[in-house]
Amino acid sequence: xxxxxxxxxxxxxxxxxxxxxxxxxxxxxxxxxxxxxxxxxxxxxxxxxxxxxxxxxxxxxxxxxxxxxxxxxxxxxxxxxxxxxxxxxxxxxxxxxxxxxxxxxxxxxxxxxxxxxxxxxxxxxxxxxxxxxxxxxxxxxxxxxxxxxxxxxxxxxxxxxxxxxxxx
Amino acid sequence: xxxxxxxxxxxxxxxxxxxxxxxxxxxxxxxxxxxxxxxxxxxxxxxxxxxxxxxxxxxxxxxxxxxxxxxxxxxxxxxxxxxxxxxxxxxxxxxxxxxxxxxxxxxxxxxxxxxxxxxxxxxxxxxxxxxxxxxxxx
Numbered sequence: 001x002x003x004x005x006x007x008x009x010x011x012x013x014x015x016x017x018x019x020x021x022x023x024x025x026x027x028x029x030x031x032x033x034x035x036x037x038x039x040x041x042x043x044x045x046x047x048x049x050x051x052x053x054x055x056x057x058x059x060x061x062x063x064x065x066x067x068x069x070x071x072x073x074x075x076x077x078x079x080x081x082x083x084x085x086x087x088x089x090x091x092x093x094x095x096x097x098x099x100x101x102x103x104x105x106x107x108x109x110x111x112x113x114x115x116x117x118x119x120x121x122x123x124x125x126x127x128x129x130x131x132x133x134x135x136x137x138x139x140x141x142x143x144x145x146x147x148x149x150x151x152x153x154x155x156x157x158x159x160x161x162x163x164x165x166x167x168x
Numbered sequence: 169x170x171x172x173x174x175x176x177x178x179x180x181x182x183x184x185x186x187x188x189x190x191x192x193x194x195x196x197x198x199x200x201x202x203x204x205x206x207x208x209x210x211x212x213x214x215x216x217x218x219x220x221x222x223x224x225x226x227x228x229x230x231x232x233x234x235x236x237x238x239x240x241x242x243x244x245x246x247x248x249x250x251x252x253x254x255x256x257x258x259x260x261x262x263x264x265x266x267x268x269x270x271x272x273x274x275x276x277x278x279x280x281x282x283x284x285x286x287x288x289x290x291x292x293x294x295x296x297x298x299x300x301x302x303x304x305x306x
Binding site for chain 2: 004006007008009010011020022028029032035036039043044046047048050051052053054055059060065066077078079080081082084085161162163
């Protein structure tokens with residue numbers, strides 16, 4: 001399967017421009033698939049996550065401390081974040097929504113997919129494991145493409161994405 | 169060169185529009201508080217390490233607090249305020265009172281300045297009269 005980096009229309013804020021990745025044969029990008037799947041089950045937590053994305057984009061820029069490390073990839077929300085809204089009261093849902101991403105610099109973030117995390121270790125989570133693994137596979141490919149100068153992250157842009165396609 | 173793919177994100181904004189205001193305010197406020205602490209640290213020429221030392225905490229712990237979305241208790245904020253020597257959260261009432269005090273002080277200063285100018289002018293006027301008198305007498 002091949003994938004491309006896509007621009008997320010209107011997610012171009014004062015300080016950050018957000019991108020996503022679209023896998024061929026899939027109707028939506030990974031990020032929009034996340035939005036469409038989560039909006040019915042976890043609307044409040046998704047709203048808080050979207051507010052976080054908007055605030056980082058509009059006011060603060062993508063600083064490393066606002067993201068959590070997920071091996072090679074990153075994720076939102078940051079470690080200390082506690083969701084305010086309660087969509088789920090079951091104890092196994094205490095970890096909340098997790099969105100995997102890749103912060104390339106202060107003004108460029110690629111948003112991937114995610115889900116509700118139900119266990120402390122991601123490898124044990126039936127919801128998040130595949131998204132975590134995919135995010136790390138894509139991150140490795142993007143890192144390689146940057147090293148090979150196929151694409152170049154700049155200020156609120158990634159140069160070369162028009163001709164960049166990668167296998168996952 | 170191929171054309172860039174731009175994806176429609178209206179669902180993102182739709183979700184935001186349907187999110188309870190208190191949830192959005194919670195995220196916004198959490199981030200504002202941390203931003204304020206960061207600004208105050210910069211103003212006071214302090215770093216996270218120094219703050220951690222003053223609070224008797226590890227640098228890693230303080231760094232986690234300043235990740236942008238920590239759910240601070242008033243107790244923790246008070247400790248940080250004391251360590252920095254500045255207020256982080258000021259209530260609107262206090263801001264209004266401070267603004268009133270400031271405006272009053274400015275007004276008083278301007279009145280005093282005016283008085284002093286008038287006083288000087290008065291003195292000049294008297295002097296001018298006497299000079300005229302002296303001139304006419306001569």
